[in-house]
Amino acid sequence: MLAMISMTSVVELAYMASSLLFILGILKLGKVKTSKQGNLWAAYGMALAIGATMLLLITRGDWDPRPGEWAYQSHALAIGAMVLGSAIGWWLAVKVPMTSMPEFVAFFNGLGGAASMFVGLAEVPRAVELAEKAAEEAAKKGEVGGWTMSGSGADFAIAVMLAVIIGAVTLTGSLVAYAKLAGKLNKSRIGPLGSQGFNIVLGAVCIGAGAWGGFFAADPMGLWVSNGLLTLGALLLGFGLTLPIGGADMPVAIALLNSYSGIAGMTTGFILRNNLLIVAGSLVGASGIILTQIMCKAMNRSLTNVLVGGMGESAGGGGGSKDEGYTKVKSTSAEELAAVLDAATSVIFVPGYGLAVAQAQHKVRELAGLLEKKGCQVRYAIHPVAGRMPGHMNILLAEADVPYEQLYELDRINDDFKNTDVVVVLGANDVCNPAATNDPKSPIAGMPVLTVWDARTVVVVKRSLASGYAGIRNELFQMDNSLMFLADAKKALEDTITELKAL
Amino acid sequence: MNLFLAVAAQAAEAASAPAAQESGNLPFLIVGLWVLLLSIFVGFEVIQKVPPTLHTPLMSGSNAISGITIVGSLYCVGNDYPLSAGILGLIAILCAMINVVGGFVVTDRMLGMFSAKGGKK
Numbered sequence: 204m205l206a207m208i209s210m211t212s213v214v215e216l217a218y219m220a221s222s223l224l225f226i227l228g229i230l231k232l233g234k235v236k237t238s239k240q241g242n243l244w245a246a247y248g249m250a251l252a253i254g255a256t257m258l259l260l261i262t263r264g265d266w267d268p269r270p271g272e273w274a275y276q277s278h279a280l281a282i283g284a285m286v287l288g289s290a291i292g293w294w295l296a297v298k299v300p301m302t303s304m305p306e307f308v309a310f311f312n313g314l315g316g317a318a319s320m321f322v323g324l325a326e327v328p329r330a331v332e333l334a335e336k337a338a339e340e341a342a343k344k345g346e347v348g349g350w351t352m353s354g355s356g357a358d359f360a361i362a363v364m365l366a367v368i369i370g371a372v373t374l375t376g377s378l379v380a381y382a383k384l385a386g387k388l389n390k391s392r393i394g395p396l397g398s399q400g401f402n403i404v405l406g407a408v409c410i411g412a413g414a415w416g417g418f419f420a421a422d423p424m425g426l427w428v429s430n431g432l433l434t435l436g437a438l439l440l441g442f443g444l445t446l447p448i449g450g451a452d453m454p455v456a457i458a459l460l461n462s463y464s465g466i467a468g469m470t471t472g473f474i475l476r477n478n479l480l481i482v483a484g485s486l487v488g489a490s491g492i493i494l495t496q497i498m499c500k501a502m503n504r505s506l507t508n509v510l511v512g513g514m515g516e517s518a519g520g521g522g523g524s525k526d527e528g529y530t531k532v533k534s535t536s537a538e539e540l541a542a543v544l545d546a547a548t549s550v551i552f553v554p555g556y557g558l559a560v561a562q563a564q565h566k567v568r569e570l571a572g573l574l575e576k577k578g579c580q581v582r583y584a585i586h587p588v589a590g591r592m593p594g595h596m597n598i599l600l601a602e603a604d605v606p607y608e609q610l611y612e613l614d615r616i617n618d619d620f621k622n623t624d625v626v627v628v629l630g631a632n633d634v635c636n637p638a639a640t641n642d643p644k645s646p647i648a649g650m651p652v653l654t655v656w657d658a659r660t661v662v663v664v665k666r667s668l669a670s671g672y673a674g675i676r677n678e679l680f681q682m683d684n685s686l687m688f689l690a691d692a693k694k695a696l697e698d699t700i701t702e703l704k705a706l
Numbered sequence: 707m708n709l710f711l712a713v714a715a716q717a718a719e720a721a722s723a724p725a726a727q728e729s730g731n732l733p734f735l736i737v738g739l740w741v742l743l744l745s746i747f748v749g750f751e752v753i754q755k756v757p758p759t760l761h762t763p764l765m766s767g768s769n770a771i772s773g774i775t776i777v778g779s780l781y782c783v784g785n786d787y788p789l790s791a792g793i794l795g796l797i798a799i800l801c802a803m804i805n806v807v808g809g810f811v812v813t814d815r816m817l818g819m820f821s822a823k824g825g826k827k
Binding site: 268280299325461471482483493585587602612 | 733734735737738741742745746748749750752753754755756757758759760761762763764765766767768769770771772773774775776777778779780781782783784785786787788789790791792794795796797798799800801802803804805806807808809810811812813814815816817818819820
């Protein structure tokens with residue numbers, strides 16, 4: 204008995220150490236110099252947690268074959284599943300090109316949600332078994348009996364329900380995000396899925412089925428049906444909540460789904476009564492919420508607006524044909540852009556969603572290299588929501604060997620635009636719309652934007668004059684000092700590089 | 707209806723008892739809520755001032771940490787769970803492990819690009 208207690212305590216201490224490693228790891232991850240070490244520390248924390256758990260389960264005899272019923276070696280199977288999972292994870296992580304990073308982060312995130320969902324669901328067979336036993340015992344006494352999940356505590360029943368709901372929503376939501384980011388899906392509705400009303404119905408189904416399964420279902424049949432219904436409803440809800448979100452709004456969606464996967468993990472901590480799961484889960488949940496908030500602020504949206512879902516697809520993906528009645532747009536060509544850049548001594552590139560879609564980051568770097576050789580100062584202005592996930596532009600440009608000293612955040616570069624010869628906007632729109640500062644009635648009024656129009660010349664490289672996800676016109680396009688280069692970012696840059704070399 | 711009453715009585719009895727055994731006198735729910743409260747606070751504090759450059763690695767790193775459910779799924783293949791729960795647990799282990807390893811390795815790759823550039827300069 205004494206040995207048992209001390210082993211439990213040792214494992215608890217190990218859990219404490221790994222919680223600490225997670226916290227310090229995230230802390231270090233937040234600083235450029237120590238970020239790599241931070242990631243490593245968090246990984247050590249995870250390894251410690253897994254090792255300690257296995258030690259506990261083996262010494263406590265949890266992994267011994269179950270008497271009389273199933274004689275398989277659960278530790279062998281568990282370790283097998285771990286090895287297989289590690290191999291798949293490693294293989295995917297090494298193989299993924301940097302440009303498809305957002306969708307793979309979404310994919311991994313979905314698996315985290317799935318794991319929490321399955322941990323929640325694993326409680327169902329156990330409750331069924333307990334219900335069968337209770338019914339048998341009651342039958343011996345000539346009574347009618349059963350067992351509900353709330354028999355293990357109301358908090359337990361609620362935690363199971365929440366783990367299944369949040370885990371399932373994370374799983375299917377992330378899969379939708381994955382498909383959207385990978386360009387395999389651009390629908391905002393599939394049948395009734397995706398409409399606000401149907402989401403409310405699904406939410407009600409989940410809560411109803413969850414309450415039934417947690418507090419009222421006392422026989423095996425009821426437990427299976429109610430929890431099956433709960434799972435199905437929650438899986439569909441994940442689809443419904445994520446489908447309406449447009450491609451350009453993905454930074455918010457991914458940050459939020461990341462947060463959900465943490466919250467799902469946290470709820471499993473309440474199922475298994477394990478503090479480590481609560482700590483790690485809520486750390487991730489909190490970080491996701493903060494990132495979501497940063498993204499919301501940068502897009503001038505309220506968090507409730509995002510939580511309710513239904514961010515407009517209106518112009519984010521498809522609305523290519525509207526030209527919004529611009530009257531005095533000056534078009535330009537690769538030849539002219541090359542000449543303008545050739546004469547410039549300072550250039551700022553403003554990359555956006557369009558650059559990510561066109562995957563033109565290497566071309567930007569090539570053009571920047573040419574300009575630097577001519578003695579021109581090159582910088583990049585990065586808006587917080589540029590790209591398909593938080594910080595996406597930084598990753599894309601880093602992959603193309605752009606030194607991160609050249610990447611400037613909004614606050615650090617806005618005052619410099621007025622001293623800049625040329626600003627090249629690459630597939631960005633709303634993040635440099637003057638209406639945000641000039642027009643108090645504009646839907647994006649107050650949104651922090653890059654004040655590119657202060658520069659001597661602004662060249663906007665864009666596929667069309669269509670509006671961005673905010674669905675509003677951009678006066679920048681017809682300002683006196685701006686030139687429109689209507690083309691795909693990659694093609695435009697390639698042509699400009701050719702022209703510049705010919706000069 | 708009989709079943710219902712029997713269950714309600716049994717649930718009322720059970721709800722007070724097993725939860726309280728877990729950690730001394732306090733039911734786990736209370737301890738857990740304390741831990742939750744403090745970790746959320748730590749989480750907010752730690753992440754508040756991260757530069758945008760690191761948003762993506764931070765996200766994929768914390769995403770890997772959310773694979774902590776691996777610990778939970780290991781418990782589910784223990785022998786106080788029936789076979790069908792064990793199978794769900796095995797699936798959970800597989801999912802969580804892909805998340806954990808994939809997440810940390812991908813983050814390391816991303817951060818490698820930053821530091822490589824920093825070194826060259």
